[in-house]
Amino acid sequence: MLTHAPTRVVRDYNSDSRYWEQYKPRPGDIIIGTAAKVGTTWTQQIVNLLVFQSPEPRHLGRLSPWLDARFFAPLEAILPGLEAQEHRRFIKTHLPMDAFPLYDEVRYIHTARDGRDAAMSHLNHLNNRTAAAWARFDAVGLGDPAIGAPMPRPPRTAREFFHYWVEAEGMHTAEGFLALERTYWDRRKADNVVLVHYADLKADLDGEMRRISAFLDIPVNEAIWPALVEAATFEAMKRDGDRLLAGMEMGLEGGHRSFMHKATNGRWKGEVDEADLARYRAKVEAALSPALIAWLEGGRAIAGDPRASPD
Numbered sequence: 001m002l003t004h005a006p007t008r009v010v011r012d013y014n015s016d017s018r019y020w021e022q023y024k025p026r027p028g029d030i031i032i033g034t035a036a037k038v039g040t041t042w043t044q045q046i047v048n049l050l051v052f053q054s055p056e057p058r059h060l061g062r063l064s065p066w067l068d069a070r071f072f073a074p075l076e077a078i079l080p081g082l083e084a085q086e087h088r089r090f091i092k093t094h095l096p097m098d099a100f101p102l103y104d105e106v107r108y109i110h111t112a113r114d115g116r117d118a119a120m121s122h123l124n125h126l127n128n129r130t131a132a133a134w135a136r137f138d139a140v141g142l143g144d145p146a147i148g149a150p151m152p153r154p155p156r157t158a159r160e161f162f163h164y165w166v167e168a169e170g171m172h173t174a175e176g177f178l179a180l181e182r183t184y185w186d187r188r189k190a191d192n193v194v195l196v197h198y199a200d201l202k203a204d205l206d207g208e209m210r211r212i213s214a215f216l217d218i219p220v221n222e223a224i225w226p227a228l229v230e231a232a233t234f235e236a237m238k239r240d241g242d243r244l245l246a247g248m249e250m251g252l253e254g255g256h257r258s259f260m261h262k263a264t265n266g267r268w269k270g271e272v273d274e275a276d277l278a279r280y281r282a283k284v285e286a287a288l289s290p291a292l293i294a295w296l297e298g299g300r301a302i303a304g305d306p307r308a309s310p311d
Helices: 017-022 040-052 075-084 115-127 131-143 158-167 174-186 198-203 205-215 225-231 234-239 274-287 290-298
Strands: 002-004 030-033 090-093 107-112 193-197
Touching: 017 075, 030 040, 040 090, 040 107, 040 205, 040 225, 040 234, 107 174, 107 198, 107 205, 115 158, 115 174, 115 274, 158 274, 174 193, 174 274, 174 290, 193 198, 193 205, 193 290, 198 205, 205 225, 225 234, 274 290
Parallel strands: 030 090, 030 107, 107 193
Antiparallel strands: none
16 A cells, blocks of 8 residues: 655656656565665665575576666566566665655665765766766766756766765765655654665674564575575675676676675775865754764664664
8 A cells, every 4th residue: 555655756867756656566575775886786685685595696687676767778678577577576776765655565675874985886886887878878868858968977086076976966966865865764663664784784794684584574594594694795796796787797897896896884084085074074964863874874883773763
């Protein structure tokens, strides 16, 4: 049953939230909703392992489509494949939670990360984007009267990019990142929503996978559990990247190797201007509650369980 209809439309180079009007939920569907470059693929792999109860690598893009993406295959080509899936479905989006419909029978997993780390990972992603991929984004913008322009090319160095990311407007900037995080935080106490943090996944992958498994009502099979956890490590995903992310080379130079770059936090330290860090901090404090700030910067290990937070 529909519990919350979307309250706004997001229509940019990456996504068109109106695509969700064609989505027909099934009981048990899983929506992985995140900002960009915060551990989305990691979360997709964890859910893949839990759903199939097997460490065998599977193509995540085919199993877990990005439903609202505008630069892949058209929606008309994606929906039949999604409808044909007989396993428990898990779908990806980078939309804020107020831009797509919410249903009682669907589970929502949100993965978060410190915005400064997300920005540095986004820079690596953009710097490795192929000319063909840029052309696809340009075509989206030029073909949409609401945009009417090719996709802007941001700066390529860490310091200049971070300044751009802090000062620019749009979904994939500090402004959009903070606004998106606030929408998921506002839903954190719903029974069918769970918040996961990149730092917690790095610190205790086994424990966080158990938490996600419990949320999805998937019993832990201890006999195969170590193999599932190993398959979700960064090292295993990079090793198996040619199967998990087959075809990534069409969008990124180096394919899955550049997509799964370093999986480290704190790369912004010493790389970005102190004045820009101060501007980012001011935006954060103006936009978010203290509890949400603590959660974004440290996860459960620092901020505690988001469900228990009063603000």
